[in-house]
Amino acid sequence: MEQRNSRSILFLCTGNYYRSRFAEILFNNLAEQMRLPWRxxxxxxxxxxxxxxxxxxxxxxxxxxxxxxxxxxxxxxxMPQPLTYEDLGRASxxxxxxxxxxxxxxxxxxxxxxxxxxxWHIEDEPGVLHLIEREVHVLIARLRDDxxxx
Numbered sequence: 001m002e003q004r005n006s007r008s009i010l011f012l013c014t015g016n017y018y019r020s021r022f023a024e025i026l027f028n029n030l031a032e033q034m035r036l037p038w039r040x041x042x043x044x045x046x047x048x049x050x051x052x053x054x055x056x057x058x059x060x061x062x063x064x065x066x067x068x069x070x071x072x073x074x075x076x077x078x079m080p081q082p083l084t085y086e087d088l089g090r091a092s093x094x095x096x097x098x099x100x101x102x103x104x105x106x107x108x109x110x111x112x113x114x115x116x117x118x119x120w121h122i123e124d125e126p127g128v129l130h131l132i133e134r135e136v137h138v139l140i141a142r143l144r145d146d147x148x149x150x
Contacts, residue, residue: 009040010091016044016080018058019097026136029070043083045105064129088113097122
């Protein structure tokens with residue numbers, strides 16, 4: 001079994017194509033800029049539902065990241081990845097991007113983990129990336145504050 005990384009955040013969405021990928025890449029960029037000892041990764045709970053997901057990542061997410069000046073690299077080139085128990089076990093924090101959507105999927109597919117997830121309330125629809133950006137900034141601030149208290 002893989003050892004748990006005490007400084008990793010797992011972002012979850014349904015298809016690992018839009019919301020969670022945007023959060024992952026933005027978080028990693030900001031954490032690096034602020035020299036926080038955290039790294040994010042992302043996975044999807046039901047990739048089979050993303051029948052309209054073409055390519056590795058949503059074009060609007062990539063365009064928004066570019067507009068924000070975020071270095072993209074290989075993170076935008078990997079294909080969506082399904083969630084595994086190993087992924088859950090190696091994350092110290094887990095964030096589902098939409099509670100009403102992701103809690104039932106976790107209860108069905110990963111029941112022991114459903115109540116261990118922090119849920120945000122970001123719909124799977126165009127135009128929500130600014131909401132994810134805001135939540136990622138709040139999360140970064142919380143982690144910085146927690147680190148200052150150590």
